[in-house]
Amino acid sequence: MLRGQGGALYGPRACDKRPMMTDPLSQQHGRAIRLWLYAVAALVLAMVLVGGATRLTESGLSITEWQPVMGTLPPLNAGQWQSEFEKYQAIPQYRELNRGMSLDAFKAIYWWEWTHRLIGRAIGVAFLLPFLWFLWRGWIEPGLRPWLWAIFGLGALQGAVGWWMVASGLAERVEVSQYRLATHLVLACVIYVALIWTAQRLDDRPFTAVPFRIRASAIGLLVLVLIQIYLGALVAGLRAGYIYNTWPLIDGALLPEPSRLFFYVPLWRNFFENTLTVQFDHRMLAYTIFICALLHAFDVARTVKQGWVPASAIVLAAAVTFQAALGIWTLLLRVPINLALMHQAMAMLVLTVAATHAALVVRRRVPRESIPLAPL
Numbered sequence: 001m002l003r004g005q006g007g008a009l010y011g012p013r014a015c016d017k018r019p020m021m022t023d024p025l026s027q028q029h030g031r032a033i034r035l036w037l038y039a040v041a042a043l044v045l046a047m048v049l050v051g052g053a054t055r056l057t058e059s060g061l062s063i064t065e066w067q068p069v070m071g072t073l074p075p076l077n078a079g080q081w082q083s084e085f086e087k088y089q090a091i092p093q094y095r096e097l098n099r100g101m102s103l104d105a106f107k108a109i110y111w112w113e114w115t116h117r118l119i120g121r122a123i124g125v126a127f128l129l130p131f132l133w134f135l136w137r138g139w140i141e142p143g144l145r146p147w148l149w150a151i152f153g154l155g156a157l158q159g160a161v162g163w164w165m166v167a168s169g170l171a172e173r174v175e176v177s178q179y180r181l182a183t184h185l186v187l188a189c190v191i192y193v194a195l196i197w198t199a200q201r202l203d204d205r206p207f208t209a210v211p212f213r214i215r216a217s218a219i220g221l222l223v224l225v226l227i228q229i230y231l232g233a234l235v236a237g238l239r240a241g242y243i244y245n246t247w248p249l250i251d252g253a254l255l256p257e258p259s260r261l262f263f264y265v266p267l268w269r270n271f272f273e274n275t276l277t278v279q280f281d282h283r284m285l286a287y288t289i290f291i292c293a294l295l296h297a298f299d300v301a302r303t304v305k306q307g308w309v310p311a312s313a314i315v316l317a318a319a320v321t322f323q324a325a326l327g328i329w330t331l332l333l334r335v336p337i338n339l340a341l342m343h344q345a346m347a348m349l350v351l352t353v354a355a356t357h358a359a360l361v362v363r364r365r366v367p368r369e370s371i372p373l374a375p376l
Contacts, residue, residue, distance in 0.1 A: 029139040030202050036130050037199040043126055044192045045348055047119040048185070052344040054116045055181070055236060056337050059109035061093050063117070064170055066163040072121060074114050084110065093174045120159060127152055147198065154191050161187055178237025179272060185233045189226055192348075193355045200359035210304055210361050217296045218358040221316070224289050225354045229347055231282040240275040240282075241335040247328050250283065251276055286324050293320040312357040319350045 054060050064087045065071070075081040085106050088094050094101065131148060134140045140148065165180035235241055244250045251260060261277045264270045270277040293316055300313035323346045330339040 033134060033139060034199045034202050036134075037195050037202075040123060040127050041192055041195040041199070043119060043123045044188060044195065045352075047116065047123060048188050048192070048348055049341075049345055050112070050116045050119060051185070051188070053341060054112045056340055057109060057112055058093075058097070058175075059112035060116075060166060060176060061091060061169045062088055062106065062109040062113045063166075064088060064091060066166070068121070068159065071117065074110075081107065091170050092172065093169065096174050117162075120162065124155060124159075127155060144198075144202075151191060151194050151198070154187065154194070158184070158187050158191060176237070178234050181237040182230045182233035186226060186230045189229055189348075189351060193222070193226070193351065196352065196355045197359045200356065210300075210309060214296070214300055214303065214309075215362045217292070217299070218313075218354075218361045221289065221292055221296060222351075222354040222358045224285065224292065225347075225351050228282070228285050228289060229351065231278065231285060232344075232347060234272060234278045235282050238273070238275050238278055240279040241331060241340075243275060244279055245331055245334050247332060250280055256280060286327060290320055290324050293317040309357075309361055312353070312360055316350075316353045316357050319346070319353050323347060323350050 063071070063084070075084050081103065085103055088106060088110075098105075131140075131152065135145070161180070161184050165176050165184045168177035168180050169175050246252075248254060250256060256276055261274065261280065262270050264274055271281065272278070297310075297313040297317035301310050304310055323343070326339070326343050326346055330336070330343045333339060
């Protein structure tokens with residue numbers, strides 16, 4: 001047991017004093033809401049992974065129109081398939097990269113993009129319909145409703161951002177803008193984290209209090225992982241993983257020449273458009289996260305002796321370590337698609353662990369004693 005500033009106790013017995021719910025019916029409602037949020041989060045995870053496969057297979061521009069309702073159905077006959085293929089043949093990607101592609105090859109990339117969009121529609125339905133039902137039954141407390149509506153709003157925005165991303169590759173480019181790709185991916189990750197965080201906050205189990213520095217470092221690690229995913233999307237959008245395939249050296253040195261890192265004007269463009277700078281930043285942040293995760297796990301193990309928090313910190317450090325090794329392996333082998341997919345999946349696992357861990361150490365349940373159980 002440790003004593004901090006002001007005599008505050010930190011340790012397995014220093015649990016929060018919040019009132020616990022004892023009403024079995026209310027507990028059942030809380031569990032149902034948590035399961036719903038985790039189910040939607042699982043769909044978001046599936047969408048991100050399919051989106052990664054869509055990008056790696058160059059499938060993202062195969063559907064050249066945004067039809068939120070009518071686009072639910074795929075082509076159902078030979079005429080419809082030919083029509084979709086002709087639309088794709090009109091864009092620069094086909095003319096410059098895939099000229100002569102067969103209809104069967106087009107179908108292969110079309111199905112990836114169609115599946116990606118279908119999962120997006122499924123997420124909207126899976127979130128909105130149960131949400132409205134929970135509201136009608138009065139299971140969701142007033143303080144939580146604006147937060148859940150905000151998550152739904154982010155989901156709607158994500159659909160628009162997805163089309164904004166696709167539109168960038170339909171006229172003058174052969175691929176989508178790396179700026180828009182990174183925005184699309186990170187917004188999906190923010191939604192994913194919000195779902196996990198909310199579900200964790202609704203958990204009624206007692207938790208172990210920890211010092212402020214551990215809470216701050218856990219949140220800091222989560223933010224760094226989100227930034228790293230953004231940088232990874234820039235690397236993918238610029239195809240920067242196919243060059244500088246050496247480690248630990250990059251461009252022949254541990255620290256590349258400044259003239260090669262910063263040759264674009266204005267300076268800020270190098271951080272988004274210079275392949276060397278983008279990959280270098282991705283590496284440097286990976287090292288930073290690795291060191292911070294190890295230090296955080298050591299601090300937690302030294303400070304918090306019992307409960308789930310030490311195990312959670314160790315799992316996070318282990319996941320970050322494995323992801324760093326996988327990233328190096330993927331780079332050295334020049335980004336084979338199977339390793340690239342594994343690297344992206346592992347990034348989402350790291351994000352999952354980071355979000356769960358951060359929510360665990362800062363969890364403060366929203367008071368539920370005033371939940372109206374009668375229909376609204």
